[in-house]
Amino acid sequence: MIDGARPDAGDLTLSAARPKAAHPRVRLEGVGKDFVDKKGATLTVLESIDLTVEEGEFVAIVGPSGCGKSTLLRHISGLMPPTRGSVFVDGALVTEPPPDVGFMFQRDTLLPWASVYDNIRVGLQLNGTPQDAFEPRIGQLLDLLGLKAFRDFLPSSLSGGMRQRVALGRLLAYAPALYLMDEPFGALDAMTKMAMGRELLRIWSLEHKSVIFVTHDIEEAVGLSDRVIVMSAHPGRIKSDYRIDLPRPRDFREVRLLPRFRDLCETIWRDIGLE
Amino acid sequence: MSVDALSEKAEFQRRARFIWLRGLAEKTGVFLGAIALWEILARTVIDPFWMSMPSLVAERLWKLAVSGDLLYHTQATVLQAMLGLVSGLLVGVAAGVVLTRYSRAAEAMNPIIMGLYSLPRIALAPLFIIWFGIGLLSKVMMVFSFVVFIFLLNTMQGLRAVDQDLVDLMRSMRAKPGFIAWRVQFPSILPWLVNAARISVGLALIGSVLGELLGANRGLGWYVEYSGGRLDTTGVFAGLVALMVVAIALNTVVDLVERWLVPTRP
Ligand SMILES: Nc1ncnc2c1ncn2[C@@H]1O[C@H](COP(=O)(O)OP(=O)(O)OP(=O)(O)O)[C@@H](O)[C@H]1O
Numbered sequence: 083m084i085d086g087a088r089p090d091a092g093d094l095t096l097s098a099a100r101p102k103a104a105h106p107r108v109r110l111e112g113v114g115k116d117f118v119d120k121k122g123a124t125l126t127v128l129e130s131i132d133l134t135v136e137e138g139e140f141v142a143i144v145g146p147s148g149c150g151k152s153t154l155l156r157h158i159s160g161l162m163p164p165t166r167g168s169v170f171v172d173g174a175l176v177t178e179p180p181p182d183v184g185f186m187f188q189r190d191t192l193l194p195w196a197s198v199y200d201n202i203r204v205g206l207q208l209n210g211t212p213q214d215a216f217e218p219r220i221g222q223l224l225d226l227l228g229l230k231a232f233r234d235f236l237p238s239s240l241s242g243g244m245r246q247r248v249a250l251g252r253l254l255a256y257a258p259a260l261y262l263m264d265e266p267f268g269a270l271d272a273m274t275k276m277a278m279g280r281e282l283l284r285i286w287s288l289e290h291k292s293v294i295f296v297t298h299d300i301e302e303a304v305g306l307s308d309r310v311i312v313m314s315a316h317p318g319r320i321k322s323d324y325r326i327d328l329p330r331p332r333d334f335r336e337v338r339l340l341p342r343f344r345d346l347c348e349t350i351w352r353d354i355g356l357e
Numbered sequence: 358m359s360v361d362a363l364s365e366k367a368e369f370q371r372r373a374r375f376i377w378l379r380g381l382a383e384k385t386g387v388f389l390g391a392i393a394l395w396e397i398l399a400r401t402v403i404d405p406f407w408m409s410m411p412s413l414v415a416e417r418l419w420k421l422a423v424s425g426d427l428l429y430h431t432q433a434t435v436l437q438a439m440l441g442l443v444s445g446l447l448v449g450v451a452a453g454v455v456l457t458r459y460s461r462a463a464e465a466m467n468p469i470i471m472g473l474y475s476l477p478r479i480a481l482a483p484l485f486i487i488w489f490g491i492g493l494l495s496k497v498m499m500v501f502s503f504v505v506f507i508f509l510l511n512t513m514q515g516l517r518a519v520d521q522d523l524v525d526l527m528r529s530m531r532a533k534p535g536f537i538a539w540r541v542q543f544p545s546i547l548p549w550l551v552n553a554a555r556i557s558v559g560l561a562l563i564g565s566v567l568g569e570l571l572g573a574n575r576g577l578g579w580y581v582e583y584s585g586g587r588l589d590t591t592g593v594f595a596g597l598v599a600l601m602v603v604a605i606a607l608n609t610v611v612d613l614v615e616r617w618l619v620p621t622r623p
């Protein structure tokens with residue numbers, strides 16, 4: 083549901099005002115991951131990760147390349163079990179992909195033989211949307227993503243940024259309660275990134291889903307989220323956890339003009355620089 | 358679309374058609390040239406006893422066509438090839454799917470499969486005749502033995518080449534295995550199957566003709582063998598031409614199927 087604003091859409095303190103759910107959306111307890119290579123050598127990628135993400139919370143994860151951000155999302159999505167510790171989504175131990183979790187991979191994973199339209203349709207098919215709602219809903223998403231003219235194109239004839247938007251469209255079509263997004267704006271130019279970031283904030287403020295958003299872009303992380311988790315590498319651990327106390331609702335661009343925004347970015351930059 | 362773009366498009370189409378027509382003319386030219394050369398050689402230097410001559414071959418083909426013999430023999434050869442091809446496809450793909458699912462079994466069976474695959478199929482002929490007689494079944498089995506491994510190996514390789522991230526993405530949205538099979542795995546291996554079909558069509562004809570050479574009373578292979586036995590080179594060439602036409606026709610069918618099933622290929 084992208085249009086049709088809810089009455090509380092403009093509330094500044096949405097997450098505080100909502101009644102607390104029985105379980106946090108995501109809870110990681112002592113999660114660790116080792117990969118064993120062909121020679122039998124063990125590579126510890128994640129170590130003692132404890133993390134809680136509340137319902138409706140927007141959490142960004144930043145950290146150096148190879149620190150295990152994508153691996154962490156795979157554990158939460160139930161695609162790959164951790165070596166140690168446990169993952170809970172909505173209070174249930176994750177052993178297989180839990181319901182209502184949508185994952186946007188770092189690499190755009192579109193069906194190469196399916197049109198833009200059909201790729202987005204997969205999200206609707208898999209969340210049980212009735213068939214007759216497909217056409218209007220996909221039309222709406224294509225509009226939103228600026229892909230209207232490309233609905234019958236195959237992914238191979240789209241640019242990288244357009245493919246990423248299609249993948250985002252599929253995720254939005256699936257409309258999960260928890261969005262796992264692995265550098266979703268990585269291939270976008272500054273302008274499209276701005277537009278998509280705005281759109282994501284708008285959708286999030288309307289629907290108030292939980293988001294775990296991996297990025298390399300600290301400004302993006304601070305601008306979007308309620309919390310920024312900074313990870314360190316070898317092995318990947320949570321180094322710091324910053325609460326982003328910028329006002330909501332935010333405009334993804336204008337928020338950058340606030341002194342507090344600068345401060346937060348500066349602090350996080352310095353934190354990462356100390357590595 | 359602007360007027361400019363329209364006329365540009367028309368220009369592009371005109372040019373594409375020109376190139377296509379030119380290609381067709383060149384191909385026809387080379388073909389007719391070769392036929393003419395053959396006819397001239399046969400009428401001047403080489404005795405037609407050895408390699409007949411296009412006019413005689415054409416005449417023979419005409420006679421065979423009119424008497425209905427051409428259809429009679431072609432039908433037999435094509436039917437054997439098709440039955441073997443289809444059964445090889447079904448068994449090969451099914452076995453490929455099962456062996457991919459049970460990779461340890463596949464590993465264990467790999468030497469046997471590769472051994473059977475590399476075996477010269479003609480060496481199996483005596484066994485096939487003992488087991489399946491000299492009727493339709495032995496020919497179909499001969500074709501089957503040629504094509505089944507092509508489908509098996511292509512299916513396994515195709516399934517191995519499926520983008521695991523696509524499967525994982527579907528799994529993350531709790532897609533059922535059937536949905537993943539239909540929306541990811543099947544389209545991924547389609548090009549592999551079409552490729553296998555392309556190789557198999559030629560092999561199926563070889564198998565079918567080979568089966569006829571070993572013992573039959575009809576079929577294009579049989580007709581070639583029969584004509585050869587009577588030193589009738591015109592008959593041999595008539596049979597070969599018919600086989601060639603059949604091969605071209607079957608390849609065209611594969612092309613059409615490919616264009617229909619795998620439209621993304623450039
Ligand atoms: N399937 C795998 N097998 C073996 N090693 C793996 C596997 N997946 C990831 N790794 C290793 O785990 C480490 C972390 O990988 P991961 O993809 O989670 O990093 P990342 O933080 O997402 O990096 P980036 O920011 O570059 O995307 C890397 O060193 C990588 O080589």
Ligand SMILES: [Mg+2]
Pocket residue numbers: 151152153188264
């Ligand atoms: Mg990553």
